[in-house]
Amino acid sequence: MKNLIKASLLAAMVAAPAMADEAFGGIGVTIYQLRDGVKVAEVIPGTPAADTKIQAGDVIISVDGVSLKGQNIEFSKEQLRGQVNKPLEITFVSGADTLSTVIRRAQITVKDLESEGVEAWYGDKTEFNAQELETYASSKSEKQLVAVLKHGYRVPEGTVNAAGLNGIYVEKADEFAPKASPTAAKPSSASLKGFNRKAVSFELKSAGTAIVTIMNADGEQVATLRADNAQAGYNTLRWNAENVPSGRYMVTIEHNGSISGKNAVLK
Structure with missing residues (x-):
C-alpha cells in the first residue's frame, strides 16, 4: 500500500x-x-x-x-x-x-x-x-x-x-x-449575492469596511469598489460596466481580515 x-x-x-x-x-x-x-x-x-x-x-x-x-x-x-x-x-x-x-x-x-x-x-x-x-x-x-x-x-x-x-x-x-494575503484562508465573512453591469451585491456577517475587486480571466484588475461603513447583512455597491466586455470574472470581497472569491458571469 x-x-x-x-x-x-x-x-x-x-x-x-x-x-x-x-x-x-x-x-x-x-x-x-x-x-x-x-x-x-x-x-x-x-x-x-x-x-x-x-x-x-x-x-x-x-x-x-x-x-x-x-x-x-x-x-x-x-x-x-x-x-x-x-x-x-x-x-x-x-x-x-x-x-x-x-x-x-x-x-x-x-x-x-x-x-x-x-x-x-x-x-x-x-x-x-x-x-x-x-x-x-x-x-x-x-x-x-x-x-x-x-x-x-x-x-x-x-x-x-x-x-x-x-x-x-x-x-x-x-x-x-x-x-x-496570508489571512485569505480564514472562514469567509462575506458572500457575493449579485453581479451585473450596474451593481455588485454581497452579504456580510458583521459591519465594517468591505473592498470588492473585480478581475478578468487574464488576472487583470477591472475595478475596485469600497464601502467604508458596510452593514451586517445585505449591501450593494454601484458601478458602471457599460464598456466592460461580457464574460467570466473573479469577484473578491475583503472584509475583516478574510477574503472570499467567486466566479461570476457578466452578461
Whole structure:
C-alpha cells in the first residue's frame, strides 16, 4: 500500500512532477488524488500556496467552483495549472473546517537534478545534506530556487542520495501581482449575492469596511469598489460596466481580515 501511494504521488505532483525541465503556471503544491478531492502532500515554500493557510494533509475539493471529487489526477492537475497570474478560488478541507482562499498562479519551473551531475559537482560523493543540494540546484538556473524535492517531498534532515531530485524555481515576486494575503484562508465573512453591469451585491456577517475587486480571466484588475461603513447583512455597491466586455470574472470581497472569491458571469 505504501508503495502504491508513493507511485500515485509521483504521478500526481503539481509543483514537482517526476520529469525533466518543465515550466507552468501553478500554485506550488504536490498532490495525490483521493475520492473526495486531492490531498496536499507538500506546500512548496516561496510559492503562492505558501502565503495561505493551506498545509500538508489538507484536501482541495474544488477549484473555481469545479469539484475535484471523484475525478482523476489529470483532471485535477488541469484545474490547478494554467495561465500565470490568474486568480483561483480554492476550496479545501483542513481538519473539521471547510475553508476558501484566492490564489494567483505563479510561473514555476521544475528541473530534474541528475544524480551523476550532483555527485560530480561534489567530487563523487554519494550522500548529501539539504544545504549541499540547494547550493547545487541554485547553480543550475538563474531563477529563484525555493526548494529541492526528493520523490515529491522536501529533503529531510540528515543526508540522502542523489536519486529522484527536483529543483523548484519561481519567478521573482515583483514580476507578478501581489500574492494572496496570508489571512485569505480564514472562514469567509462575506458572500457575493449579485453581479451585473450596474451593481455588485454581497452579504456580510458583521459591519465594517468591505473592498470588492473585480478581475478578468487574464488576472487583470477591472475595478475596485469600497464601502467604508458596510452593514451586517445585505449591501450593494454601484458601478458602471457599460464598456466592460461580457464574460467570466473573479469577484473578491475583503472584509475583516478574510477574503472570499467567486466566479461570476457578466452578461
